[in-house]
Amino acid sequence: MELVKGTSPMVDKGPEDTVTAWPHLLLMEILAVLGVTLLLLAMGIFINAPLRELANPDVTENPAKAPWYFLNLQEMLLHMHPSLAGVIVPGAIIVLLMMVPYLDRNKADIGIWFASPKGRRLALIALIYTPPILLGLIFFNEYVVVRSIISQPELIPSWLIPLGVIGFFTGALLFIFRSFKPTFREVLVGLFTAFVVTYFITTIVSTVFRGYGMHLTWPWELPPGALTF
Amino acid sequence: MSRKIIHLITANRVWRSIFRYGYPDTEENRSKVIFQTFFLHIHPVKVKTHTLKPTYTFGLGVIAFYLFAVLTITGVLLMFFYVPSVQRAYTDIQALETAVPFGMLMRNVHRWGAHLMVLFVFLHMMRVFYTGGYKYPRELNWVIGVLLWVFTLLLSFTGYLLPWDQLSFWAITVGTNIAGAAPVIGEEARTLLLGAKEVGQDALLRFYVLHVMLLPLVATVFILIHFWRIRKDGGISSPAEQNLPVP
Numbered sequence: 015m016e017l018v019k020g021t022s023p024m025v026d027k028g029p030e031d032t033v034t035a036w037p038h039l040l041l042m043e044i045l046a047v048l049g050v051t052l053l054l055l056a057m058g059i060f061i062n063a064p065l066r067e068l069a070n071p072d073v074t075e076n077p078a079k080a081p082w083y084f085l086n087l088q089e090m091l092l093h094m095h096p097s098l099a100g101v102i103v104p105g106a107i108i109v110l111l112m113m114v115p116y117l118d119r120n121k122a123d124i125g126i127w128f129a130s131p132k133g134r135r136l137a138l139i140a141l142i143y144t145p146p147i148l149l150g151l152i153f154f155n156e157y158v159v160v161r162s163i164i165s166q167p168e169l170i171p172s173w174l175i176p177l178g179v180i181g182f183f184t185g186a187l188l189f190i191f192r193s194f195k196p197t198f199r200e201v202l203v204g205l206f207t208a209f210v211v212t213y214f215i216t217t218i219v220s221t222v223f224r225g226y227g228m229h230l231t232w233p234w235e236l237p238p239g240a241l242t243f
Numbered sequence: 244m245s246r247k248i249i250h251l252i253t254a255n256r257v258w259r260s261i262f263r264y265g266y267p268d269t270e271e272n273r274s275k276v277i278f279q280t281f282f283l284h285i286h287p288v289k290v291k292t293h294t295l296k297p298t299y300t301f302g303l304g305v306i307a308f309y310l311f312a313v314l315t316i317t318g319v320l321l322m323f324f325y326v327p328s329v330q331r332a333y334t335d336i337q338a339l340e341t342a343v344p345f346g347m348l349m350r351n352v353h354r355w356g357a358h359l360m361v362l363f364v365f366l367h368m369m370r371v372f373y374t375g376g377y378k379y380p381r382e383l384n385w386v387i388g389v390l391l392w393v394f395t396l397l398l399s400f401t402g403y404l405l406p407w408d409q410l411s412f413w414a415i416t417v418g419t420n421i422a423g424a425a426p427v428i429g430e431e432a433r434t435l436l437l438g439a440k441e442v443g444q445d446a447l448l449r450f451y452v453l454h455v456m457l458l459p460l461v462a463t464v465f466i467l468i469h470f471w472r473i474r475k476d477g478g479i480s481s482p483a484e485q486n487l488p489v490p
């Protein structure tokens with residue numbers, strides 16, 4: 015060991031905490047690479063990439079869907095103003111994600127999954143809390159339809175109600191978290207979980223549960239062009 | 244017998260000119276194999292045992308990188324058979340599937356690899372978040388990571404138009420309409436991206452150039468910085484850093 019100046023992760027750590035990258039790390043990497051190679055080859059052999067008819071600007075697809083990984087945005091588009099769904103919310107998520115390390119500077123729980131048992135519990139709460147609310151909102155706007163209750167002025171259904179709903183349910187989740195007296199990091203773990211669950215559910219609903227006119231359907235009743243993989 | 248064969252292969256000047264060390268079963272040769280091999284020297288010679296716990300990283304970053312590499316290779320192969328023109332693009336893909344040896348497999352692997360990369364980059368971000376891997380001194384690498392996530396989505400999206408079938412045409416029309424919803428500059432941003440008011444030849448060319456040149460270059464540079472920073476930040480995060488002071 016050489017002398018180490020200042021603070022480095024290796025200070026006070028004996029050489030017994032390390033192993034040579036060859037073969038230990040390299041072996042793991044090779045295993046991961048082989049596994050993915052097998053998976054990709056199997057997929058490539060058994061599932062063909064889609065190719066539909068030649069592009070035709072005069073024949074609109076119904077439903078017209080973005081690629082699956084943008085369908086979370088398209089799902090939001092059904093419920094709020096396009097600027098909000100397509101630009102402001104995703105932009106805010108990217109900026110908030112980038113800000114996380116500058117806000118959470120406490121290293122006390124680094125390297126621990128979900129920070130602590132309490133962090134794990136908050137993640138679990140968010141995991142249980144988010145789906146019923148999200149699905150409830152989606153069903154409400156499909157079968158009751160916000161705009162059939164109030165459509166004028168436009169500002170109300172496209173901006174105020176969606177922002178109010180997002181604000182209210184985020185606030186309610188934070189209120190539930192408060193009773194656990196969590197650290198800042200534990201709150202972040204819970205909030206991030208709510209984001210991830212929302213991200214996955216909106217993607218899945220819009221990908222395999224929306225057919226003609228982007229209305230809810232069962233996956234086995236989807237029209238042919240509805241799967242944008 | 245096998246010893247003899249190994250001796251035959253390795254005990255000559257050609258082999259020795261490529262590998263300047265013996266079989267890496269001693270501490271010395273194990274460090275030499277890492278720092279004298281171009282493709283391995285990105286690794287540190289020694290890693291913390293904690294790094295190797297499969298349930299810490301799940302190998303997700305490595306998998307994301309490997310998928311990027313596979314996509315680069317299959318993508319270059321696909322370029323030999325594809326012309327980004329509205330007259331040819333669609334028939335080129337048809338010909339690729341029917342007339343080019345392994346053309347269908349090539350296209351399939353490129354397509355499913357792209358989807359898998361979108362998925363694995365997100366899973367990797369989840370891993371880093373939930374283990375607190377973004378904390379000091381790795382703030383910047385997290386920010387670079389978020390950008391890599393965005394680049395991955397854009398790479399996938401620009402590639403989606405290239406087959407020029409109904410699926411790609413309408414998916415890109417809908418997708419760029421979402422971008423066009425930006426307040427004030429939305430319409431201009433959409434026109435800049437498409438090179439016209441609607442998806443057509445100009446859009447196909449722009450998406451092609453973005454997909455095969457600009458975005459791969461940008462992503463490569465950011466991935467290299469990402470890896471550089473991992474080394475400079477002392478390798479992967481671990482609980483051993485918990486008591487280190489944060490400036």
Ligand code: HEM
Nearest residue numbers: 300304305307308368376377384385388389391392479480
């Ligand atoms: C093209 C996409 C990406 C590639 C190829 C990549 C590759 C890697 C690799 C190989 C590692 C080493 C540890 C591991 O495998 O987990 C790593 C670590 C890391 N990545 Fe990524 N990554 C990508 C995207 C991202 C994203 C989207 C984020 C976050 C938003 C991110 C943030 C980080 C951070 C902060 C570390 C250090 C983690 C720690 O020390 O625990 N990366 N990345």
